[in-house]
Amino acid sequence: MDPSFVANADAVLARARTGDAAALEALFRAFEGPVYNLARRICRTTEDAEDVVQETFFEVCRSIRNYRGDGSIWGWIRSITASKALMRLRRNKYRDTDELDDQVTPMRREDTALRMDLEAALERLGETSRAVVWLHDVEGYTHEEIAGMMGKTVSFSKSQLARAHARLRRWLGEEVPA
Amino acid sequence: MTHLTMDQLVALRDGGSEPGTAAARQHLESCAQCAAELDRLHQRIARLRALPNLRPSRDLWPQIDAERRRVRRGRQARWMGIGGLALAASLAGVAAIGPGVDRADPALAEHPVEGELAAVRERSQALETMLDAYNPDARVIDGQTARVAQALEDRIADVDQELQVTELQREAPDQDQVLLDLWRERVGLLDALVDVHVTRASNVGL
Numbered sequence: 001m002d003p004s005f006v007a008n009a010d011a012v013l014a015r016a017r018t019g020d021a022a023a024l025e026a027l028f029r030a031f032e033g034p035v036y037n038l039a040r041r042i043c044r045t046t047e048d049a050e051d052v053v054q055e056t057f058f059e060v061c062r063s064i065r066n067y068r069g070d071g072s073i074w075g076w077i078r079s080i081t082a083s084k085a086l087m088r089l090r091r092n093k094y095r096d097t098d099e100l101d102d103q104v105t106p107m108r109r110e111d112t113a114l115r116m117d118l119e120a121a122l123e124r125l126g127e128t129s130r131a132v133v134w135l136h137d138v139e140g141y142t143h144e145e146i147a148g149m150m151g152k153t154v155s156f157s158k159s160q161l162a163r164a165h166a167r168l169r170r171w172l173g174e175e176v177p178a
Numbered sequence: 179m180t181h182l183t184m185d186q187l188v189a190l191r192d193g194g195s196e197p198g199t200a201a202a203r204q205h206l207e208s209c210a211q212c213a214a215e216l217d218r219l220h221q222r223i224a225r226l227r228a229l230p231n232l233r234p235s236r237d238l239w240p241q242i243d244a245e246r247r248r249v250r251r252g253r254q255a256r257w258m259g260i261g262g263l264a265l266a267a268s269l270a271g272v273a274a275i276g277p278g279v280d281r282a283d284p285a286l287a288e289h290p291v292e293g294e295l296a297a298v299r300e301r302s303q304a305l306e307t308m309l310d311a312y313n314p315d316a317r318v319i320d321g322q323t324a325r326v327a328q329a330l331e332d333r334i335a336d337v338d339q340e341l342q343v344t345e346l347q348r349e350a351p352d353q354d355q356v357l358l359d360l361w362r363e364r365v366g367l368l369d370a371l372v373d374v375h376v377t378r379a380s381n382v383g384l
Contacts, residue, residue, distance in 0.1 A: 018248070019334050021243065028239050029204075033231055050234055057242045062249075118225050137223045162185040165219060173217050177230045178263075 005030035016064050041134045042085040055084045061119045089127050121171040129164035182212045198222040298361040305368040312376045330371045337364045
């Protein structure tokens with residue numbers, strides 16, 4: 001986070017609540033990086049991620065008056081971002097490409113022991129699995145919170161996470177012969 | 179020997195308390211392969227967290243700011259419509275409102291401030307209409323012009339807030355004069371904004 005924002009966070013937030021354009025821009029500059037990163041990790045394309053950033057900050061500008069400061073500002077902005085990104089996934093109904101691969105060539109990866117780097121493997125995961133992995137393992141959301149945001153059950157979130165890790169392990173060539 | 183599944187490993191990593199977790203933990207103590215698998219899970223998550231932060235390839239703020247201003251301008255226009263109706267209602271019994279407010283009207287002569295209010299508000303609406311017709315949000319402007327326009331719009335927003343509060347306090351003494359001063363300031367700012375957008379555009383042939 002931008003150190004100059006951290007030093008003046010209270011003053012910037014107070015001004016942002018009044019609709020002060022410079023303060024709203026300071027808020028954007030402080031959080032555009034993490035917001036984009038989260039959006040891009042969940043969405044398939046940079047265009048979708050950029051749309052999520054815009055939707056997130058429209059919402060921030062509109063609702064900043066209602067932010068009461070009972071949680072961290074990043075926690076508040078992050079929950080808006082995650083919600084917008086998941087909404088976009090639902091809207092776009094991306095096809096889970098890793099599932100498709102499994103159906104078409106079920107033995108290919110077991111045979112060839114593909115070795116991908118983590119970035120590529122993460123990108124290859126289906127949308128839902130990747131979102132769950134990122135929200136749970138990196139952002140630190142609980143399965144209950146993820147289930148709530150996705151409109152699914154806690155067991156759905158847990159099974160998506162386990163399935164995603166099984167695939168990552170395989171694609172990264174981490175499997176150990178029994 | 180049956181090794182732990184990924185579901186069990188993930189649950190263990192979460193410190194889960196589901197049925198079977200205690201047995202899985204016990205298994206882990208005696209199975210080097212599953213212990214190594216859990217260790218790899220921890221390492222994978224650590225590597226996920228260490229992935230570089232992705233950054234947008236372009237500055238997204240101008241679009242966000244333009245949309246924010248468009249929405250705010252819409253709100254202001256709506257409020258000005260409501261404020262205008264309230265003002266019109268308050269003036270209904272006093273003066274004829276419309277183009278060419280008759281300053282010689284005896285009713286207005288008794289309430290000169292209200293006559294001025296009607297005139298200045300009319301001018302404000304005319305300037306708003308001119309700006310809407312020009313649609314500055316759809317125009318490309320240089321950075322300096324954008325900063326000046328932004329400062330003017332911000333001040334107009336401040337004046338609008340003060341106007342809203344003052345409208346609600348009109349029963350209080352001297353509020354009409356305060357209201358008139360605010361409307362005058364609003365017109366002055368709008369004049370400057372029109373000048374920044376429309377006049378400048380005409381001068382450079384846009």
